[in-house]
Amino acid sequence: MKKLFYLICARIYGPELTARIVYFLELKKQISAVVPNVLVHSRSIFSKDILRMKDSERIRYLILSNSLLSIIQSVWLPRYAREQSFYYDRLKPESRAWKMCEAFAGTLLSLLKKNSEFIGVLSANFDYWQDAAFRASCSKDNLAFMVLRRENEATEKARAVSMRRYADVRIGTIDLVMVFSESSKKLLESIKSENIVFKDIVVTGPPRLDRPSMIPDTILQDEKDSIVIFSYINGNYCDDPRNFWEVVKHLYRFSEERGLSFIIKCKSEGDKQALKNAFSEHDLNPERVDWRVAETPIDVVNKAIVAISFNSTVLYQLLSLNVPLIIPFVYASEQEKDDAILHNSKGMDEAGIFRVDTMQELDVELNRIIANRQKFDFTHQFRLSLRENYLSWDPANPSARRVEETILLLNNRRSKNR
Template sequence: MSPPFPYKLPAPMDIYSDRHVPVAGLRQSVRNAAYLSLLAADAFIGRLDSVAAKIARSIDWTNWQPGRPTVLCLQRATFIKDIGEMRLHCDINFVTLPTTIVKTAQELWIPPEWRMQSYFTRFVDEELAAYLPYLERFGEALLRAAGKTHPIDAILAANTDYWQDEALRRGASRLGLPFLVLCRENYTIKQDQANVLNHYKKARFRYTGTAVAVYSNTTRDVMKMMGAYPENSVWVTGAPRFDRWREIKYIPLHERDCVTLLSYAYPIYEATENFREAASIFAEMANKRPDLRFVLKLKKDNEAADALALCPQLKQSRVEFVADWPLFDLLPRSRAVIGCNSLAVAEALLADTAVIVPAWRDALANSNTCLYHYSVPAHQKCIYFPRSAQDFSDLLEKAVRAELPSSGTAMDRRACFAEHLHSDENESSSVLVERFIRHYISQKK
């Protein structure tokens, strides 16, 4: 099981170019010799098993019930929201393992310059072939240790190309267990599709798991174009965390007590100049209407710094900065929801509220990078697109007076939502994911 010696790894490839990059710190050959010497030691080989067993004790078996399949979920943000919803509606045990623990254990012996998402599956078959037996042993030992508490029927991850998941993918294959993915990446924006295809082509990525469930038809089509997945292995299910909107209760417009701005201060939304103006108008309106709550919805608390850097007026206003208020609770209470290039905008379309997407200055300047655009008639039916600061101010005035209704029919709004997230009127996404999981469990070796 020991790797061949002497064994010198080539310099790692920069994922953004075809050149090779130098490694910081110790010389490359010294670093690789140190790592490989560690792997060769008998003490380390035995240590793999004990570390894997210790990690298995971190699995959360809460609410496990006998008589139904058990799926080990590699816990991540957003993905855990899907798991939470499926626990309510599926006849499956979803038990969770924090991926940070699995990652940290492997960082002790996988050189840092090789921990590249998408590229890692090729590395372990080529440049890092000497490490493959150890990855397989570690993954298999972890799954065997987990199975001593209760048998594991499948593994479910949040993405197809995480380097830290490769050991469990390989270990699951050795044990005849399906390694499945409910992919939290969703390729529905044209520019993203081009970037993703180019990235995976450069990485020569291939999926080493069993199958993948995705949120949209577009994402499935992009994955097919990659040629990296087994035939017929990509299923469209939608995102279970949105199933709750099927049970949404309508609140009359005049009874709603919030106006919500979904923060788009971060450069990825490509509307920083617009956010500066829109947030300033929002802050000014908040100070005029103490009877309403003006909410700046963040994904994470640390995003507040980006918003304040662009719009210092927010700090002196009545605007509430919140990250932990669930959209399912917040949006139905909102007289209007303002946002740009965020899936939360799509979610707002299900809340029967006025959805405003600013469209001046840099906002929506490139239609290929937008979720929704004023040039698309179907989007115009359901969304208000103010083309100037004054237009936005006028719409906001109407909203706070409870005089701005939702736009378009419920069917129109759901169709806009479904452009980015699969939505089936007859079956929930939880049901579709359960069918996907059971199909592959029934085929396991």
């Protein structure tokens, strides 16, 4: 109903009045009169980072749904212009459609600036079409446009895809980009284009990993009754979709034979629906699966005997939970294996991580893990190696705090220059 309401508002009242309605209904009640405020465009996965940041006592994060921004701006922008990265190539910036979007964004930001100590906007990436008008308005109103980048290119394949994507796009200037790893920072620094300018790039790590990473000791190993696979069907994770589907089919049958719950943790509602629709093609019953979307990894695996995933950032968090982890390299080429997250060719070997190349090996490891019901405590040295190779992650210095300090430092610098 809310989306329909705002769709009607945008069509009937236009950008300025719609912005005022959004301000009074969505944002005014969130504003702090004590600490600086930042408008956050929330979206899938990024919301997990926001969840760890929102308890800050030094910044108030004002949450505005990206889906709501999509609905409103789609009234003025034609469909062909609503594409990540390449929207400027589809519609000229001076067109009436973009002017309508800028009027909406400008009015909303002006209200926030007028009625609070307001720093600017925080997004999950720098190339979303929903943010384009907000970036332009931030620049005009001397506000900061900041990014806590949810993408973390941990493999050569992922880095190559991003480099191709950003080679020719016209994004403009971004005041601050916070990233999860040194490799992501180096990638952005290597982009040499006058069409994308990053004033500052800072490694903060992902706030979503800040939660105390312990499965309650009250849950005994013998009480654990589930197998969990974290979705990785998307081509950015594995080259051959058989990797995912053959593993899913094996886990489906294995869990049924053993009387275990089979959980599939999806990345989004869209991911969940696509997988459920594809189940019939593989002669599987989606009703026998426990589908999860919104829960955090710790909530999903707290009664899991073993977790399975491939080339996904979730691997980092699973390692912090001391759960046995299977990484399937089924149907993976040697090049893909060498490039993969946590492949032992990188010296990332550790008890509790089981790499399998065939379905037979998968079956052997599943039976062994379930028979032993062993809890693995990953070593400090391994955690250090993980951080150096893939991800800036330090429980002693939470990422949410680093994000907070980076934003406040930027705000102090900008205040001195005004």
